[in-house]
Each structure stands twice: as structure tokens, then as C-alpha cells.
Amino acid sequence: MVKRHHPTPPLLGSRNSRLNVIRRGVLRSYRSDLYHFLVTLSWPGFLALITLSYVAANTLFALAYLAGGDCIENAQPGSFRDTFVFSVQTMATIGYGSMYPRTNYAHGLVALEALVGLLGFAMGTGIMFARFSLPTARVLFSRVAVIAPYDGVPTLMFRTANQRDNFILEAQVRVTLVRNEVTKEGHFMRRFYDLQLVRRETPIFALSWTVMHQIDETSPLYNATPESLAEAETELVITLTGTDESVSQTLHTRHAFLSSEILWNMRFVDILSRMPDGRRLVDYTHFHDVMPV
Template identity: 35%
Template sequence: MAPFKKHPHRQRIDLGGFQAFKVGGPHPLSDLYYRTMEMTWPTFVGLVTLVFIGINVVFGTIYASFPGAIANAVPHSFADGFFFSVETLATVGYGNMAPASHLGHSIAAFEILLGLFFTATNTGLIFARFSRPRASIVFSKVAVIGLFRGEPALMVRMASIRTRPLADVNAQLSWLQRVDEPNGGTYRRLVELTLVHSHNPMLSLSWMLVHLLEPGSDLLKALASNERFILAAMVSGVDTLLATQSQGSHSYGRKDILIDHQFADVVTDIEGILHLDLRRLHETRALDA
């Protein structure tokens, strides 16, 4: 009989829209705080509900197993034991049922102690989930290679979706380059692209990230090849209302980069008031021949 083999843990990671896997990393249960923080709200609420029900099922079974431990409870009644457990865990205590023996008091005291930890943990997690930075930046679904002031350029457009501006905004644009070593090995590295403007003191509307292209650049060669191509955009700034760091990222594959295209205008001046139409953030048009 073949010995049991433990399969290495596979962990999915999201690189701004591009998915990858880490194999052989630690199990998610080794960092419960981080795992609960990255859960969606429905998953988090469902987990808390299951733990709450599970604790009360266990203690409800214990109470029902010791007749006379709880006053006014029907002997061996799981329902009475369960609901008394709910009232004890929440430290409500309506008064209809109460511990009637030293054993009942001991079990209830242990459950109250567990309830304090359970409530404090959930309160901290809920506060942490509400207070963590939220993405306030939206990126265009496509990048374009067109003309910027008459020169060929790679361009990505982004905008802030909040009513207050972002301050001290910094941007990075990079692509995943494959490097072949003389010994036959290969590795991949992120190559940062030089931007015309990589810093914006105050972002209220939209911003175009522009990288001027030189003839025969490695980026153009990579686009023309059949190798995997990934372009990554990262923007971070300070929310002027919450005084917290706000950041966003997005990645583009080869099919997401339109050649000989320009972005359509999204900012218009109507009677002296600027209007940003986020519905047109992804809209492009082909360059004239």
C-alpha cells in the first residue's frame, strides 16, 4: 500500500486582475486574521453565524445532558439548553431559566468567558474590515498605443470615484519581462516604465498615464511576440477626507492593448463647470490613417 502523500497547499493570488498560484505556502488557517480580512462580507457573516450556532449547539447539548443543572428547563430538552446557551453566551439572561446547581454555574461561567472572547474578536474584526482602505480609483479596461503630442506612446487612463480629491498621488506602470540566461534558465521581472508624469499633487478627475515609446523598444518587441504579456498599473494617494492611504491597481494582457487608438474625451466644460463622464472612461477611437 502506497504511503499517504500530503499535497502541497495551492494559494491563489490576484495581481490586479491577473491570477497566479503559489504552491507549497503555509495553510490559510495559519493566519486566521488575514484570512478573515480578505473574505467577502457574505462569507464573513456566514462564518460568524456558523461559529455562533456551533458554540450554542455544543453548550446546548451539555446543558441537556445534565437534568437539574438549569432551573425551569425541561429535563433532557435540547431546545431549552440551546436557547439558554444563546442567552448566556450573549450575557442577556432573561431570567426565566438560570443555573440551579454548582455544575450549572460552572458550565455557564465557562460559556460567559468564551462569549467575551467571541464578542471581542468579532467586534475587532468588524471594525478592522470597515476601517481598512478601500479602492477609490478606477482604471480603463484597455490600454492604447497612440500619439501623445505627436509622439508614439503607451497610455492608460484612470480616475478617482470619490467626491473628495486624492493628494500626493504617485503612479507606476510596468510590464512583466522574460529574461533568458546564458545557461538556459529563464526568469521574469517587472520592468518599470518611465512616465511623462508619475506624480500628481491633487487628483480630482481623471489622469492619463503616458509612457513614450522608442522605436525598437523591448516593450514593442514583447507585444509582437507570442510570449505572455502583462502590463501592470499601480496608483496610490492620500484620501483628503479620511486621511488614509488609497490605492488601486490593474493589469492588462496583450488583448487589452489597442494599437493605433486614442482615448475619447471624458471631461467636458459645460457653462464653466467641468463634468467627468465615468461612463466613457473605457471609450476609445481608432486613429485616422
């Protein structure tokens, strides 16, 4: 007897391309992979973490100066505000001169804090540069994919477009069909199929690109219906890679279509036209629009 399974959520849980997977039994420690964590953290989270770390470090050193008694010249004894301001000046190597260490204890803390500040700013600057220098793709995908006759053959199609005013060189696209299957032995599995495309790569990706897969006898979509795709919880996973002409770096992006986002007997509205002066016009306001065949 085949076991019943709960509906499988999409592999890409949202349009930010994060895996919709819960990992169990794998040790996950941010300390062992801190660089990757800091590089992949969102910008608001990264800035909040940097601010929190900066305030926490200065607070710890301010408390350490307070523990040394009256060890800072021109600072009010027991004033956390003055020791915190002195810590900020020391860590940032500002040194206004109104407050300075007066004991060996304070001199030792100043030396330690200067070292911590130097290393912290160096690492923070490096991570900030790494985040800014990461190549990102601004590639637009149509909200839906369609299946309609093309040259007499049922064809799966979706649109993609380069949103920047430059070229993506040697762009390559790969489409993978993912669906639930049960083997003859009754084992449930999530199986992947690579779809053969009419054109898998283009030397220059500048405007729009309609990716097409012909559904013939060799296609895993052959004899498929909207109901069968929904029952198998079918998903299309798309990856696109290329070289950004402006920075000469490899970039990549991902997208996914659920079975409910695959429309049958529909085609995309034409978005290419020509201006009176002969230039081509791409109307992205209708990029996602479809119409019946």
C-alpha cells in the same frame, strides 16, 4: 536547446487583484495567520463564518447542559431547544430570568460560557471594526490601454479616475511591464521592467488621469509589435497609491492589462467638456471608448 513552456497566465488572475499563482511547498495554516484570514475574507464568507461559529458554540454548550441532567430551572428535562435558548441567553448576557442554573455543574458552565461569550464578542467586534476601517480606493481604470503617436512619439496610454467626490492627495502611479524572456544560457524567466512615465505623480487626483509612457530607444516596448507582445505573454501591472483626504489614510489599488488589451493606433475619446455655467463636465459614460488615430 530551450525548453518549451506552457503559456503563462496573467500575474493578476482576475480584476479582484488576486495572484494567479499556485503555491507548493509552503505551509499555509489559517490558525497561524487567523487575523489576516478574517480581515481579508469576503463579507459573505465572514458573516457566514461568524454565524456558523455562533450556532456551533451555543450547540456545544446546549449539549453540555443536557449532559448535566435537570440542571436548569424551568427547562424541560432533556429538551435541546430549552438548553439551546438558555445558552443563547447566557452567551449574550440577556438573562430573561425564566430559566436559571440550579446546580453547581450548571453554575460552572454558565461562568465558562459567560467568559467565552465576552471574549468572542470582544474579538468579533474588533475584527468587524478593522474590516470597516480598512481604507479602500474606488479608482476606475480603462478597460484597455492604447498605443498611439503623442507629440510625434509613440506613446502607451491608459486612463484612471477617482470615483469618489473627494481628493486623493499625492497620488503616485507605477507601471511595470512583465514578459517572458530566455537568457543567452537558455534559462526561461518572467522579467519585470519599470516604465518611465511622462507624469508619475499628481498632488491632487480628483477627476481623471491619463497615464503615458513614451516608447523611445530606452523603452522596453521599443520596436515591439502586437505579435511580439502576444508571443512574450506581455502584461502591464499598475499600482496606484495616495492619501484619502477624507480619512487621512493611505490607500492603494492595482490593475493589469494583458497584451490583448493593448490596442494599437487608437486613442481615447475626449470626456472633458465645459457646461454653460462654466463648470467642467467629466462624461464617464465614454471613459472606456476609443477611436482610430
